[in-house]
Amino acid sequence: MPRTAPLLPDSLGSAALLTSVAGLLRAWLPRQRWFAGKGRPVTDLTLLSVTELHPGFLHLLVHAQHGGGAPPSGDCYQLLLGVRDVLPPRLVHAFIGRASEGPLAGLMVYDAFRDPRSTGLLLERLRHPGTAGPLRFERDAQVTVPAGLTPRLLDAEQSNSSVVYGDSYILKVFRRVQAGINPDLEVPWALVRQGCTRVPPPVAWFRTSRPQEATLGVLQPFLPEATDGWTLALRSLTSGRDFTEEAYELGCATAEVHLALAAAFPSETPSRRQNKQLAAAMTERLAATSQSVPELQPYAPGLQAAFDALAELDATHAAQRIHGDFHLGQVLRAGRRWFVIDFEGEPARPLAERRRRQSPVRDVAGMLRSFDYAARSRRPWRPAWARRCREAYCAGYAAEAGWDPREEPGLLRGYETDRAVYEVLYEARHRPDWLPVPLAAIARLAEPDRTPSGSGPSAPSFSHNA
Ligand SMILES: Nc1ncnc2c1ncn2[C@@H]1O[C@H](COP(=O)(O)OP(=O)(O)O)[C@@H](O)[C@H]1O
Numbered sequence: 001m002p003r004t005a006p007l008l009p010d011s012l013g014s015a016a017l018l019t020s021v022a023g024l025l026r027a028w029l030p031r032q033r034w035f036a037g038k039g040r041p042v043t044d045l046t047l048l049s050v051t052e053l054h055p056g057f058l059h060l061l062v063h064a065q066h067g068g069g070a071p072p073s074g075d076c077y078q079l080l081l082g083v084r085d086v087l088p089p090r091l092v093h094a095f096i097g098r099a100s101e102g103p104l105a106g107l108m109v110y111d112a113f114r115d116p117r118s119t120g121l122l123l124e125r126l127r128h129p130g131t132a133g134p135l136r137f138e139r140d141a142q143v144t145v146p147a148g149l150t151p152r153l154l155d156a157e158q159s160n161s162s163v164v165y166g167d168s169y170i171l172k173v174f175r176r177v178q179a180g181i182n183p184d185l186e187v188p189w190a191l192v193r194q195g196c197t198r199v200p201p202p203v204a205w206f207r208t209s210r211p212q213e214a215t216l217g218v219l220q221p222f223l224p225e226a227t228d229g230w231t232l233a234l235r236s237l238t239s240g241r242d243f244t245e246e247a248y249e250l251g252c253a254t255a256e257v258h259l260a261l262a263a264a265f266p267s268e269t270p271s272r273r274q275n276k277q278l279a280a281a282m283t284e285r286l287a288a289t290s291q292s293v294p295e296l297q298p299y300a301p302g303l304q305a306a307f308d309a310l311a312e313l314d315a316t317h318a319a320q321r322i323h324g325d326f327h328l329g330q331v332l333r334a335g336r337r338w339f340v341i342d343f344e345g346e347p348a349r350p351l352a353e354r355r356r357r358q359s360p361v362r363d364v365a366g367m368l369r370s371f372d373y374a375a376r377s378r379r380p381w382r383p384a385w386a387r388r389c390r391e392a393y394c395a396g397y398a399a400e401a402g403w404d405p406r407e408e409p410g411l412l413r414g415y416e417t418d419r420a421v422y423e424v425l426y427e428a429r430h431r432p433d434w435l436p437v438p439l440a441a442i443a444r445l446a447e448p449d450r451t452p453s454g455s456g457p458s459a460p461s462f463s464h465n466a
């Protein structure tokens, strides 16, 4: 039976609640896909805020410190916990543990994202703007979201958690929370106001004021007929069907979004200093990643050459707001039209950095890397497929933007190298089986006379069980 009386009387301090759940969460958090401190134990857990959204349905912000590194690091995570006396069989897969001490002693604690009753209640909150403790629920007053939509948790491998409601709306709840407005709300909102139709418009969102102002989740229309670019690319690779038309149109769509972003947010005049600073930041990331992923170390000097060359280039493009983590999984194709989603940027970077203006070439490089990723993710390796897609994508981009990314080989190489370094770190932390995919590209990018990735004659083959 769901609870009818609140668990948390006002008198109960968060310290008392933490004694009930800390042990359970310390064991559970590191097993979650979105947990950043992969492979490292949670050495300390602090409760930043707790709000009972409904009897037995708790919203938590916790700070988890990961040990095993020097110095120890930590992140703030958003959790939805359910608490019941008895767990019904339909929720067994959501079970986190039985609280053994504190105010919840003896009660069953579970992941409320997996309980449609709880995610249904969350939608109700979004439909009726208002506050709950430090949480504020807001919406676009022009849009009416109907009641009673059936919730379904998306079980994809993701950085966040998303719930689809009746195939009409999708709510993305940010797992790792940082202070400030999340670009995944800020950017689509600005693009829609700009008249750009390539993004699903945010219709409702919620945020917290404690411990600091931060965006917690965004509801937007769900595109039920859409397929993501990664799935389509793999289908093309397995069926042998051509993908260049899609790649060309994706290039056009990317440029369209970049032009709208340049109109929606202030840009920065290009300067020589820009490329020097950029190369320095890339060099720093290479050094830090080589420290944590030893497999990268032999290639570091070769990769550094790309950044040194970039530092000497004249800046040609104004820095502007961009997508920031652009790849085939971030684009959806509905009918013959591409849509762009997930403007959050690279989830591991600080929010202020993700909101910074950057060169649009960075997004182009992300997508070019993604064609290479798809081509290397299955045997046999298909370099010609990647090469054709890369060319078609750049041609589409040039047709819409009025300048061709291929005319900037030094910039493109620098960004592709930096992206591959990011991917090495990402895979090492989240999907170690996939590490050979970016490492194969790294090996090529580190060669002195490299040809564009995906086009060389004899890059190493590998196997992984993706
Ligand atoms: N508006 C939408 N319509 C249809 N599917 C969507 C929509 N938004 C997201 N998705 C699906 O949800 C997945 C995860 O969304 P995304 O915003 O990329 O979350 P994450 O940051 O967790 O990766 C996408 O790959 C896509 O399949």
Ligand SMILES: O=P(O)(O)O[C@H]1O[C@H](CO)[C@@H](O[C@H]2O[C@H](CO)[C@@H](O)[C@H](O)[C@H]2O)[C@H](O)[C@H]1O
Binding pocket: 157, 158, 159, 160, 230, 325, 327, 328, 329, 330, 342, 346, 347, 366, 369, 370, 371, 373, 374, 423, 426
């Ligand atoms: O979850 P996000 O969409 O925010 O992005 C993260 O996860 C991606 C993997 O799901 C990762 O992308 C890498 O793998 C993709 C194939 O699964 C490939 O298309 C991308 O090119 C490659 O970078 C992304 O880097 C990471 O930020």
